[in-house]
Amino acid sequence: MKRYEKLADEIAALIRSGLLAPGEKVPSVRHASRTYGVSASTVFQAYYLLEDRGLIQARARSGYFVREHAKRPLHEPQQRTGAVQATDVDVSELVFSVLGSLKDPHTVPFGSAFPSPDLFPLPRLARSMAQSVRDMPSHAVIADMTEGNPELRRQIALRYMLSGVRLPLEELVITSGAMEALNLCLQSVTEPGDLVAIESPAFYATLQVLERLKLKAVEIPVHPREGIDLDSLADSLQRLPIKACWFMSSLQNPLGASMSDAKKAALYELLQRHQVPLIEDDVYAELHYGAQPPKPVKSSDREGLVMHCGSFSKCLAPGYRVGWVAGGRYAQRIAWLKLMTTISPSVPAQAALADYLQHGGYDRHLRKLRHQLESQQGSMLASAARHFPADTRVTRPSGGYFLWFEFSERVDALQLFRLALAQGISLAPGPIFSATRGFGHCARLNHGHPWNAGNEQAMATLGRIIASF
């Protein structure tokens, strides 16, 4: 991590926390150079980077200012509290009716789970695909099914190593996307009827998988910025026979919360004490806005208690359906379950990704993607501040492409969803993120699509509907 990147991240944190408010002037180059003890050119480089990330903008002859989101920026949502209990899960029909609404390509896709496909290097991937299927030795189409493409395994292990996680190659199981990995992890450590701790709000697919496997949910509150409430988790682990935890420790979906390194270490200690395995869903890891990737809980794992799940679907190659899990002590069992479920992810897709990771310029693509997403986040935040009622609360995650809105208690998110859809706008209503159908006045909005006049207009329409409640 270069000096100017570090400086940019420090200033970005000040902006994100609100200490440097929208419209405010950022310190002059001379001032910053003195404060941080770096050269003027380092400050310049940092400011260029922040401009590129959409956080600050230059005004002629006046220096740099924090990008103006609104006169009154929106506040952060508050963390839920309350007693935690085990719940049967029954959300699938609701979730599918919401997902079904996304089919129409003319709908404004604020409800989508994916960024715009135009943000991915699909032509370059197509070249990697063409080349690797042409050069593939015929025996590989069968041989690579059992353990996966060896070069892909090596490339994934290498990325773990570069981000400071030591991992024996044998722990890696290549899967048909992270969704299969998460399913297999859960099956490897639970029986029907068991209790699983999940986040509240949680990614709706988590709830669906629990429902499918007849597991009970123990919903642990998540702070919108700091992640899982450890006290609540500790209490639940004490009281309830929890068999596994399924958490997103970085860029949690839908809140975008990222736990600090210290908190991640504390989480690991807690789970280790109870010998409860952690399924760490880390599919947004590569979409951090700062220069430094967040470290997973897996990096503390000394006992193989953490199953760390990743994927290329959100950051490189949606539709290729290639993910993986670093399965710790459960790796062998996960690999066997995989052979009994789908046998293998597509061998050509694996080969294409292996080629791309070696020759395609993955890190260059990721840098560009992160800047685009961060800049689009700024656009949506600014638009929300313009069009949504002043009592609206919203997250401001340091990565990914989701914002979580908390509206006035009067707003019925499911009704909002239906009214918005009638106007050609999709969104993900709060109740699909909870087994207990909480978050009835919340919604997740996707800013993964290049900002345009249509989006701006859709935000204005949403604002009118919200105000009408």
Place this chain on the structure above:
Amino acid sequence: MKRYEKLADEIAALIRSGLLAPGEKVPSVRHASRTYGVSASTVFQAYYLLEDRGLIQARARSGYFVREHAKRPLHEPQQRTGAVQATDVDVSELVFSVLGSLKDPHTVPFGSAFPSPDLFPLPRLARSMAQSVRDMPSHAVIADMTEGNPELRRQIALRYMLSGVRLPLEELVITSGAMEALNLCLQSVTEPGDLVAIESPAFYATLQVLERLKLKAVEIPVHPREGIDLDSLADSLQRLPIKACWFMSSLQNPLGASMSDAKKAALYELLQRHQVPLIEDDVYAELHYGAQPPKPVKSSDREGLVMHCGSFSKCLAPGYRVGWVAGGRYAQRIAWLKLMTTISPSVPAQAALADYLQHGGYDRHLRKLRHQLESQQGSMLASAARHFPADTRVTRPSGGYFLWFEFSERVDALQLFRLALAQGISLAPGPIFSATRGFGHCARLNHGHPWNAGNEQAMATLGRIIASF
């Protein structure tokens, strides 16, 4: 189906049944022309075809003879009988230890589940892949995940139609290979603890899936040529609360049995009477040796009671991991389960197959593949007759690439497996095909690889090991 193909199939049936024995002269062209009431040129065409299929050979100035397998051809195995009971399944470790043995590329792959990858049009598929990823509109990588590639769905539905099965397009769910389809079908109609009727012997993955889903197996005996024992099934349906049947009605693995059309219709009536759904595993359908494809039970389905599962893995594109199910009344539930399990099979793999099915010459490839497999079957049968003890029994399926051997009761198939592996030869021992660990003196051998001196020598080695018991 052309006249000469029909004639060829009639004579092939006589050879397969043993009425026309190895070494015997087939009727002269003039004689056959009179008997069957066809022109001499039709007979010539039929004989050329049979020669190509490896069933007869010409001798100079003497006419055509049934290809010589042995002085004494081996007999057909006998059907098991005995009381049928529900059994817990616990075979996975044994199966995985057998499958693990296949990793070494220098092993003679008689134990493999796949034909040789060299029998597939991989370079042509690679062209379809290169073209379709290059031309794919970017929105398709995300949009095609939910319902699958529309052109692939259309091509699959078309093939059903051409083989006489009427199918609403909505019944089709594209899956990550047939293995996922079968898993999802079973989950859509059972709960843990339920009873499922399967075949005995059964494809070992069937047993593994039952084990994984905590279902109990009711093993119905299979006749080596005629398939499922319907009386036994009727009795079991009467006595036991069976929730679903999972059968391969054509080219059953491992026996190669194919039920007649009449028997398939009777099976459907029986299941309809009990309102028990059928999961029809039909992944070898395209590998029939005759000109006419066997009709699935699905073709009788008037109530949506049959879930018909197919795949490209055994006949076109192993490793691409694309299969499907025509799910009848369960289609919606299966589609939902798929979205909660793997979301979607690889989108590029689907697009490549859609392109190949339109432009690649699939039927030409299949004709060639079938002739190769039939001819290799003849070679393995001949080799077995030369090298295996005379009391060995063997199947002679009308398609696919497996032979099922029944050895003297003295032979311990697991011991045979270990001894053979020590000599660099893999095979699939009988006990992995049964929840009750039956078939202890049986084995499945794969003839899906072009016959060569190494195979011949491996058969001789196996023969010596078998005789040593």
